[in-house]
Amino acid sequence: MNRVPTTFALLLLLAALAALAPLAARADEAAVRREFREALADARAGRTPTHEDSAALRDYVLFPYLEASRIQSLIARAPPGTADNAAERFIAGHPDLAVTRELRRQWLLDLARRQQWSSFLAHYEADGAELACDRWQARIALDNTPALKDELLAFWADAAQMPAACVPPFAWLEASGALTPTAIEQRARKALGAGNSTLANWLIAKLPAERAAPLRAWADLLDDPGEALAALAAAPQRAFEWPAVDDAFTRYARRDPDAAAALLARFDRARFTTAQEAELSRALALGYAWSRKAEALSWFQKLPAEAIDASVREWRVRSALWNRQWPLALQWAQAMPPAELDDPRWTYWRARASEKLGRKDEARTLYRKLAQDNGYYSVLAAWRLGERYTPRARKLDDVAEMQARLLQSPPLQRARELFLVDEINWANAEWRTATQDLSPADRAQAALLAARWGWHWQAVLGLTQLSATDVLDVLYPRTIYDDEIAGAARQSGLPPAWIYGVVRQESLFLPQAVSSSDALGLLQLKLGTARDVARKIGARRPDREDLFDPALNLTLGSAYLRQMTDRYDGQFVLTVAAYNAGPNAVARWLPDLPMDADVWIENVPYNETRGYVQRIAWHIAVHDWQLSGKIRDFDELLQPVRRP
Numbered sequence: 001m002n003r004v005p006t007t008f009a010l011l012l013l014l015a016a017l018a019a020l021a022p023l024a025a026r027a028d029e030a031a032v033r034r035e036f037r038e039a040l041a042d043a044r045a046g047r048t049p050t051h052e053d054s055a056a057l058r059d060y061v062l063f064p065y066l067e068a069s070r071i072q073s074l075i076a077r078a079p080p081g082t083a084d085n086a087a088e089r090f091i092a093g094h095p096d097l098a099v100t101r102e103l104r105r106q107w108l109l110d111l112a113r114r115q116q117w118s119s120f121l122a123h124y125e126a127d128g129a130e131l132a133c134d135r136w137q138a139r140i141a142l143d144n145t146p147a148l149k150d151e152l153l154a155f156w157a158d159a160a161q162m163p164a165a166c167v168p169p170f171a172w173l174e175a176s177g178a179l180t181p182t183a184i185e186q187r188a189r190k191a192l193g194a195g196n197s198t199l200a201n202w203l204i205a206k207l208p209a210e211r212a213a214p215l216r217a218w219a220d221l222l223d224d225p226g227e228a229l230a231a232l233a234a235a236p237q238r239a240f241e242w243p244a245v246d247d248a249f250t251r252y253a254r255r256d257p258d259a260a261a262a263l264l265a266r267f268d269r270a271r272f273t274t275a276q277e278a279e280l281s282r283a284l285a286l287g288y289a290w291s292r293k294a295e296a297l298s299w300f301q302k303l304p305a306e307a308i309d310a311s312v313r314e315w316r317v318r319s320a321l322w323n324r325q326w327p328l329a330l331q332w333a334q335a336m337p338p339a340e341l342d343d344p345r346w347t348y349w350r351a352r353a354s355e356k357l358g359r360k361d362e363a364r365t366l367y368r369k370l371a372q373d374n375g376y377y378s379v380l381a382a383w384r385l386g387e388r389y390t391p392r393a394r395k396l397d398d399v400a401e402m403q404a405r406l407l408q409s410p411p412l413q414r415a416r417e418l419f420l421v422d423e424i425n426w427a428n429a430e431w432r433t434a435t436q437d438l439s440p441a442d443r444a445q446a447a448l449l450a451a452r453w454g455w456h457w458q459a460v461l462g463l464t465q466l467s468a469t470d471v472l473d474v475l476y477p478r479t480i481y482d483d484e485i486a487g488a489a490r491q492s493g494l495p496p497a498w499i500y501g502v503v504r505q506e507s508l509f510l511p512q513a514v515s516s517s518d519a520l521g522l523l524q525l526k527l528g529t530a531r532d533v534a535r536k537i538g539a540r541r542p543d544r545e546d547l548f549d550p551a552l553n554l555t556l557g558s559a560y561l562r563q564m565t566d567r568y569d570g571q572f573v574l575t576v577a578a579y580n581a582g583p584n585a586v587a588r589w590l591p592d593l594p595m596d597a598d599v600w601i602e603n604v605p606y607n608e609t610r611g612y613v614q615r616i617a618w619h620i621a622v623h624d625w626q627l628s629g630k631i632r633d634f635d636e637l638l639q640p641v642r643r644p
Contacts, residue, residue, distance in 0.1 A: 032056045033421050036066060040421075043069040046077045061410070062417050064090075065426065068099040075110050083107070084119070091123065097414075098429030105131065112165070117141045129155075129163055136169035149178045156187055162199070181207055188215050193243060197222045214241050221248035226259060233266040242276060249280055253287030257295070260284060278307040289315040290605040292589070294323050300332075313340065317349060321599045322591075326356040344370060344377040349602070351381065374469055376614040379621045380598060383634045391625060393472040402445045409434050412446070419455050424512050431458055440466055451477060457508040476622045479509045481522065484551045488558035494565065497632065498572065499523075499558050501619035502579065505612060511550045520547040523557025533560045569644045572637045573597050576616050581609040590643050597638035 035057050042049060043066060057063060071090055074083035087107040094100050105127050111120040112131075117138035124135050132155065139148055152173045155166075162170075173179050188203040197219045204212045204219065218241050221228040225248035232240055253260040261284055269277060281303055288296035300316040313336055320329035330353035333346050340346060351366035363384075370381035374391050382389035406412055411434035418427035435446050447462035451474045463471050485503065489496040506524040507513035519526050525533075530542050533556045547553050561579060568574035568586075578586045581604075589604060604610040617637055624632045 028056065032060050033417070036060060036062055037421055039066050040069055040423075043073050046073050060417075061413050062421070064094050064097055065099050065414075065418070065423070068094070068097070068103045072103055072106055075106055080110075080114055081116075084111075084116075088123070096411075096433070098426045098433070101125075101127065108134065112137065115141065129159055130165045133163065133165035133169055137165070140169060140172050149173065149176060153178060153183065156183065157190070181211055185211055185215070189218075192218045192222065193247070195222060195247075214239065217241070218244035221245065225249070225252040226256070226263070229263055230266070233263060236268050236271070240271075246276070246279055246283075250283040250287075253283040254290060255287075257284055257287035257291055257293065260287060261295070274304075275306070278304050282307045282312060286311060286315055289319040292319075292322050292591075292603055292605075297323060297325060297328065310340070317346070318603050321349065321352075322595075322603045326353045329353045330357060344373065344375055345602075348377040348380060351384070352598070355384070374618075376618045379618060379631065379634065380638075383638075389621070389625075389631050391472060391622060392470045394470050395473060396444055396448060396468070396471050398448055399445055402442060403449055406434075406438075406442060406446055406449065412449075416449075416453060419453060422512050424510065427455075428458070435462070444468065447474065454480065454509070457510050457513075460508055472622055472626070476504065476619070476626060477509070478626075481509060481511075481550050481554070484554050487551070488554040491555060492558040492562040494558055494562055497620045497623045497627075498561065498576075499554065500623050501616040502557075502561065502576065503554075504619045504623075505616050511553065512548055520544065521553035521557075522550055523553055523560075525553060525557050525560070529560060530556045533563070536563070567644060569642075571639060571641060571644070573601060573613060573639075573641055574644070576613050577601075577604065577609055580612040581606055585609070591641060592643075594640040594642040597641050600641040 032054075035054060039049065039053065039057065053063075053066075057066075068090055071083050071086045074086065084107075087103060091100055091104055091107075104123065104125060108120055108124060108127075108131055111117075111123075112134035120134065120138050121142070121144075124131070124138075126132065136148065136152060139145060152169055156170065156173070156179070159166075170179070184203050184206050188200050188207070191197075191200040191203060192215065200215065200219050200222075204215045207215070217228070217232075221232075221244045229245070229248055229252060232238060232245070249260060249264070252263070264280060264284065272280065281299060285296055285299035285303060288294075288299055296316070296319040300312065300319065303312065313332070317329055317332045320326070320332060330350060333350045333353060334341070336343075336346050347366055347370050351363045351370070354360075354366065355363035367381040367385050370378050371385065371387065371389060372378070372392070378391075379389050411430045415427050415430035415434055418424075418430060431450075435443055438446060443462055444466060447459045447466075447468075450456070450462065451459035456477055456479070459474050459477075463469070463474060469475070481503070485499050486496055488494075489499055492499075503509060503522050506519075507522045509522065511522055513522070513524065514520055515524055517526070520530075525547055527542070527544050527547065530547055530553075533539075534541055537556075537559050539552075539556065542552060542556070547556075561575060564575040564578045564583070565571075567583065568578070574586055574590075577589075585606070589600075591600060601610060601613050604613065617634075620637065621631045621634075624630065
């Protein structure tokens, strides 16, 4: 038997140990993250730790977040004042952490509740209207009132909201005689202008009758614009507030343009200036356009030049498209100012209108120019030419030295770890701190790091802010959820690219995503919708936390997409529009006769939904190109829109 030389055997052993070291390090990292998650859950639930923190946890970069959470739990649950010293020490020792702002705010609110005003003022930092009003309470309580009237009056005049904490300082202001009827009237007008009739009515009640009367009429216009406008039209001598009439008529014209037009005809036009009459006509034109009614065209044509703004310029083109008035569509598209004329949207519609009017060469020139770029309208341009579309794509090089330097940043280290333990809000805050002052080159490398970690939301956001919209391999990643997407596609009978496109738009592959309306997970499902879908497909009833499971979320979300697809006879455009805006909205937008899909999409009155459908179509195009080198035939995606 041949023996391996001793020195060589030692080298082999060292090499084997070196290969095992990364595995051991990863195991240690996973263990400390697991311990952190468990300890954080205990802190949030107010549970007393059953054992001491390990040395690894105490050394963990996120340990201060655990400390802050434990202090927050003390503030919420322990006897008053128990956490004061710990909170003060933590804030002084960790001024720059994302969690510190949360802790400071909670502690300040607790100090205010206990009327510990000296300590409150010593640690106060501006953080919204409620704490600002608590600060004024503190100053009043400590008789620190120089210039306080002026500060409170400025806040009174401009504050977007007035929480309950503002009542005591405003009572002090009123007792001092500073809240004059003029000040109250000014604030009521601001509230009415913002559509806040509840606050306005509370303020109006404080005014003398003669000052209150026109403001009450304004409030009535907000609460019931149709009835209030009709009453105003029937009383020719009655005075009115023009901003009130303008706001009420605009709302009414959007809701029911036919009724608004009939009501306008009942007014004595001498009651309005020329500019005011033009503004009312503008509101009607837009109301008819948003309702997709042919009357919009005549109202747009009658508008004087001074009433034509960006919204009118856009919607008169859309209205002409909906009503198949191609000469008007081209005329109005060509009348765009230079800054808007070359926008891909209006370049495409100039080409479409030219094509419809037999100007084939003009159309081809515009289409070819547009097809050289990226985006929804570029794909459409190539589709109209009958040519194969290839998106503009480039790769960013990983620069190891730059990335290594970035990874030395404590905020970036915390951001990465917070992302890996699913604390997304904290992670986003630390990421902003880490990247806000970086050079464009460094921000691009940071985006590549985020993509490598699977944090696609930050990667895409970073590249978009750099206008690097052609780095398609990062903007449209292959993800760890590809298998789940494929499985959901098989179960639902939908193309995988459709599901990919919706996930890319809804959550950017972040399974913990939560919207402001509490839509959850990869496909941003509301809990009620998810439960309804689960019942229909025979799946178990999910709880809220279940929707953060990628496989379940994709199963239920794709089943809901399937329901929408069946509802609309397989029409992709209506399916994704309903996924965003809801079936009731889509029902209002259906055309009486089949209509080209691009025209229908362009006339969706919700800006969000219109962009949503267009972006998903683009996402699908890129995804298909990445997989096969060619783009799905858009005839399938953009079949004419018809009533199902």
